[in-house]
Structures are given as C-alpha cells and as structure tokens.
Amino acid sequence: METTKNDESGRVLVLGAGYGGLMAALRAADHAPVTLVDPSSEFTERVRQHELAAGRTSIGHPLAPLLARKGVRHVPARATALDTRRRTVTTNSGEELRYDRLVYALGSRTRGADVDSTGGDDGRVFTSETAAHLHERLQDGRGRLTVVGGGATGIETASEIAELTDWEVELVTAGQVGPSLSDKGRAHVRQVLRALGVTLREGPAVTPADLDADAVVWNASLQPTTEPATAAGILLGADGRITVDEHLRSVSHPEVFAAGDAAGAWTPDAGALRMACATALPVGTRAGRNAAADLTGGEVRPLRFRYQAQVLSLGRHDGLVQKVRRDDSPTDLVVTGRLAALAKEQVVRSTVRALRIAAR
Structure with missing residues (x-):
C-alpha cells in the first residue's frame, strides 16, 4: 500500500x-x-x-x-x-x-577564522554569520575595515559597506579577485571597487593577525x-x-x-x-x-x-551578470551597471518566492 x-x-x-x-x-x-x-x-x-x-x-x-x-x-x-x-x-x-x-x-559556515558573535578573540573579526554584530560595530564610528576573500561574498560585502557607510574599506584576496569570472567580468569588478573607494590587494594569503584594521570581515571560503x-x-x-x-x-x-x-x-x-x-x-x-x-x-x-549565470551585486546601483557554460565556466558575455543590479535583486527575491510557492 x-x-x-x-x-x-x-x-x-x-x-x-x-x-x-x-x-x-x-x-x-x-x-x-x-x-x-x-x-x-x-x-x-x-x-x-x-x-x-x-x-x-x-x-x-x-x-x-x-x-x-x-x-x-x-x-x-x-x-x-x-x-x-x-x-x-x-x-x-x-x-x-x-x-x-x-x-x-x-x-556550511565560514572556514578559517575562529569567530563568535563578539568579534573573535580580539573583538574585531567578523564573518557573514555574525553580520548583525558587524553592523553594530560599524555604528561605533568611522574606521578601517578589511574584507578578506575575493570571491562573490567578499566582493559584495566590500562593495555594500563602502557604498553605504563612511568606513574606509580594503578587500584582500589570495590570488586574483573574482577567480570564477571572465577577464571582462573581473575588470568590471575592479573598476567598480575603485569607484567606490575600495582598496584592492591581490596576492598571498593572510590571517587576521596580519591585518592592521579596526574591523575584519573574514569571507575566505565555506566549510560544510x-x-x-x-x-x-x-x-x-x-x-x-x-x-x-x-x-x-x-x-x-x-x-x-x-x-x-x-x-x-x-x-x-x-x-x-x-x-x-x-x-x-x-x-x-x-x-x-x-x-x-x-x-x-x-x-x-x-x-x-x-549552470546558466553568476550574478553579483556591486553596491546598490551596480552589478554583474556573468554568463557561464553549463559547467559554470565563464564566457565573455557580461551585463553590468544598473540593469545587472536589478537582475541580481530579482534573482535574490526569486529564492523566497520559490519557497513560498513550494509552501502552497
């Protein structure tokens, strides 16, 4: 039966x-x-x-x-x-x-940093999971913020905070920023980061102890x-x-x-x-x-x-839609600017819509 x-x-x-x-x-x-x-x-x-x-x-x-x-x-x-x-x-x-x-x-959770809601051992290291506590820290007064990790999460975090707060923002990544993007897509990311006043440092891997910053956002990678x-x-x-x-x-x-x-x-x-x-x-x-x-x-x-595309928000007014092949490898086709920002927002909203449809 x-x-x-x-x-x-x-x-x-x-x-x-x-x-x-x-x-x-x-x-x-x-x-x-x-x-x-x-x-x-x-x-x-x-x-x-x-x-x-x-x-x-x-x-x-x-x-x-x-x-x-x-x-x-x-x-x-x-x-x-x-x-x-x-x-x-x-x-x-x-x-x-x-x-x-x-x-x-x-x-999953962020890999590579021992962080709790108070900001890690020295009170200055945060992750995506402690975003609410990071916001409280950003309200304490202007300072220097270093975002570690040049993938999508790090790029979006640096862009958003640089545009919407008065903090001085630096993005540090091992290797190139946007490693999954095409050269054209990566060039747009670099251009927008510069326009937002984000200092980009591409090179060797770092630890929180290596960074001279008032606050650190650790977005290095994910651990299941x-x-x-x-x-x-x-x-x-x-x-x-x-x-x-x-x-x-x-x-x-x-x-x-x-x-x-x-x-x-x-x-x-x-x-x-x-x-x-x-x-x-x-x-x-x-x-x-x-x-x-x-x-x-x-x-x-x-x-x-x-796969069909990767989408990034670059602050509230710019973004990147990177067309990818079925195996997630990038093509040369990208959409940027306000249209890409709107597309990213619709993609994010669609996830909640999909859950609500399933709930019916």
Whole structure:
C-alpha cells in the first residue's frame, strides 16, 4: 500500500532550514509526514548577509507560515547526534527523534577564522554569520575595515559597506579577485571597487593577525557542517561533503539523502556543484521529493541541473551578470551597471518566492 502523508509509519526528518533543507521539507511534505529540525524560528536569506551588515533591518522570514499549510512539524533545536543504526537524531534539548528517511541539510559556515558573535578573540573579526554584530560595530564610528576573500561574498560585502557607510574599506584576496569570472567580468569588478573607494590587494594569503584594521570581515571560503554525519560513519568526499549518488542518496547509508552545502551533489552537465543558494534550492527540491518517493513507492529520480549565470551585486546601483557554460565556466558575455543590479535583486527575491510557492 502506498504511504499517505498522514501515515506516521513513513517519517521524513530534515535537518536544517536553510535554502536546501527548507525546500526539501516542503517538497517531501507533499507525500509524507515531515519534521524539520532547526534552532531558529526564521528562514534567513543568507545571500543578504552583507546587506544586513551595511544596515538592512531584517533578512529573516518566519518559518511557521511557510510550514503550516504543508503540515510540517518544526522542532526548534539543534541536531547534536545521529544514530544511523537506530535511525534516530538527538537534539541539544535531549529530545530523540526517529526517522524512516533522513535529509541531511545542515549547510556550511565560514572556514578559517575562529569567530563568535563578539568579534573573535580580539573583538574585531567578523564573518557573514555574525553580520548583525558587524553592523553594530560599524555604528561605533568611522574606521578601517578589511574584507578578506575575493570571491562573490567578499566582493559584495566590500562593495555594500563602502557604498553605504563612511568606513574606509580594503578587500584582500589570495590570488586574483573574482577567480570564477571572465577577464571582462573581473575588470568590471575592479573598476567598480575603485569607484567606490575600495582598496584592492591581490596576492598571498593572510590571517587576521596580519591585518592592521579596526574591523575584519573574514569571507575566505565555506566549510560544510558535517560533524554529525562524520560521527555517524556517513561517507564524506575529499571536499568534506556527504558523498551521494545521482539521486542525492548517501552512498554509504541509503536511507539518508543530502541537500544544500553539506551534499556533494553533482550532475553530468555541471559536474560537482558549488556551495550556493542557486544550487541548494534545486538540490533540496530533488532530495525532498526523492526521500518521500523512497517511502511511498514512487519514482526516485536523478538530479538534473546545469549552470546558466553568476550574478553579483556591486553596491546598490551596480552589478554583474556573468554568463557561464553549463559547467559554470565563464564566457565573455557580461551585463553590468544598473540593469545587472536589478537582475541580481530579482534573482535574490526569486529564492523566497520559490519557497513560498513550494509552501502552497
């Protein structure tokens, strides 16, 4: 007999309510009872954290309205232990949750800096995750801010803060700024940074201790949050993400699916997918649907994905749309200026729209 949504014999447990986890929960809930474990009562638009640092009032959306119509149960706690033999997850509140299928979507965090909400050991180092505290620091008075990391997050953070605050901003990166961009796209980024008064320093890697700045934003790279998976014996790849097959199923534990930045997702067209909201949403959709289908006797389908473009905001009035090939390699086609800034904003808004549509 096919399992119905209200049949508690088929339970899907989703860990994490980021882009991938929330989408997985909403899609799985079409066909199975779902419990979502996340300590926050809000979904956070992670791609807007640089805007929060520069003064945006909120980047959160309440989870309850998104989950209500699908009947998803929210457990406001943090998953601390995973027992794949007993198929249970233990939370920091001591609650033990059972599952028949698990979607692991605990995301990622900034790599390379030991930072808490107070600004690190010396009170001056922040990351995207501590954007709200960085904003408080920026209100203390004018000073010098160094952003470390020349990828998309670092570029957007330096541009936003330089345009919207009176701080002196420097962007420091190992190697070239915008390493995933074409020469044409990189040239536009450099031009806009200069126009905004951002000092760009490209060269060797640095540590926070190397930097003479009043505040440091560490945006070097991302690290998948897979400690519970490691402790449970789930196989990880060389990049530290859960090794999955084309259906997003763990190759070592077939009852576990993975989504978001913690998943080593791949497709024949795109190859290994990078950590990004642009990949988390489609991966979450497929992981949630497959987890439910695996319970109900439905068809478990492979992930289909190919890249189309990279989009960057360069402050509020400029941006970059970089056309890419299906494997994410850049082409010479770029769109810049106000049109690109508007395109970036629409892309960011579309992520929340996609979640709201799934919630219906």
